[in-house]
Amino acid sequence: MMAEGDPGRREEQDGGGVAVEEGRPKLKEPARFAVILHNDDYTTFDFVVEVLTRFFRKTMEEAAQITMKVHHEGHGLAGVFTHDIAETKVVQVTEYAQTMASRSRHGGARLAVFLQARALCAGFAGVHDLRRFRMIGRKAEAVLNRSSVTRSSRNHEYFTLEHVLWSLLDEIDVIDTVRGAGGDPSELRKSLEKHLETRCRRRPATATRPSPSIPSPP
Amino acid sequence: MPKAPRDGDEAKPEHPVATLSIQRLIQRALFHVQSAGKDEIQPLDLFVALYQAKDSHALHLLLAQGVERLDVLNYISHGTRKDVAESRGHR
Numbered sequence: 001m002m003a004e005g006d007p008g009r010r011e012e013q014d015g016g017g018v019a020v021e022e023g024r025p026k027l028k029e030p031a032r033f034a035v036i037l038h039n040d041d042y043t044t045f046d047f048v049v050e051v052l053t054r055f056f057r058k059t060m061e062e063a064a065q066i067t068m069k070v071h072h073e074g075h076g077l078a079g080v081f082t083h084d085i086a087e088t089k090v091v092q093v094t095e096y097a098q099t100m101a102s103r104s105r106h107g108g109a110r111l112a113v114f115l116q117a118r119a120l121c122a123g124f125a126g127v128h129d130l131r132r133f134r135m136i137g138r139k140a141e142a143v144l145n146r147s148s149v150t151r152s153s154r155n156h157e158y159f160t161l162e163h164v165l166w167s168l169l170d171e172i173d174v175i176d177t178v179r180g181a182g183g184d185p186s187e188l189r190k191s192l193e194k195h196l197e198t199r200c201r202r203r204p205a206t207a208t209r210p211s212p213s214i215p216s217p218p
Numbered sequence: 219m220p221k222a223p224r225d226g227d228e229a230k231p232e233h234p235v236a237t238l239s240i241q242r243l244i245q246r247a248l249f250h251v252q253s254a255g256k257d258e259i260q261p262l263d264l265f266v267a268l269y270q271a272k273d274s275h276a277l278h279l280l281l282a283q284g285v286e287r288l289d290v291l292n293y294i295s296h297g298t299r300k301d302v303a304e305s306r307g308h309r
Binding site for chain 2: 027029030031082083084085087088091135136137139140143144148151157158159160161162164165168171173174176177178179180181182183184187188191192195199
């Protein structure tokens with residue numbers, strides 16, 4: 001639009017000689033998302049407490065407090081996560097609620113779905129199907145398997161894209177591509193390692209429970 | 219009913235561990251492979267599919283390294299290296 005005429009004009013204004021380049025837009029850390037429980041007239045107090053302890057790693061006291069808040073104020077904060085994990089938790093809870101409702105273990109009370117979600121079954125079934133239909137190559141399958149192993153050996157709660165990127169960086173094609181695209185594979189691996197070590201929530205060990213607080217940014 | 223000790227619950231693998239974005243990643247790679255008429259998903263297809271995971275840290279770290287999607291596609295499809303392209307084209 002104004003690309004051609006602009007530099008000359010600016011030079012005049014600046015008194016000449018100074019090249020001005022617009023800065024690149026600064027890269028922002030991915031946003032974090034809050035999972036919020038909303039009140040309804042069907043879900044029992046106990047069930048909400050159970051969900052909070054089971055899926056959000058709250059202690060009984062914390063869970064009871066949050067549930068009271070939901071009851072009195074209409075909503076309460078279950079936790080803050082990356083987009084991916086927040087979304088996954090919502091689906092997990094919703095599915096759990098539906099399973100429980102159909103089993104009607106809660107005295108036949110109708111459990112309203114108190115969180116919106118799509119009826120998606122999270123899991124790894126997709127890959128097995130793909131293998132059955134020979135859609136996934138041997139190498140790509142190995143990458144996914146290694147990612148999954150990385151998750152369990154680090155005792156992370158979820159298997160996420162960062163684990164996939166981690167094992168992708170063992171593939172020569174990917175290393176070449178990163179390099180060809182102007183990146184430094186070993187730097188990338190370092191920053192990824194740091195992320196996996198510091199920012200990923202671990203599964204609780206049997207004795208201790210990890211603090212439910214959000215890991216603070218480095 | 220409130221459950222007192224949680225250790226018993228922890229023992230059984232109650233929920234799946236792969237997040238939804240893993241599923242989407244594989245789906246996207248699959249769509250790409252099908253529409254490009256290729257046989258099967260290769261590691262690079264998974265890598266390129268990462269670029270659609272907008273809110274992820276994986277993509278954030280890639281971009282922080284200056285590895286943009288366009289650079290990746292240029293290299294994969296035409297073998298154009300970013301450093302060479304820049305020194306030839308812009309300076």
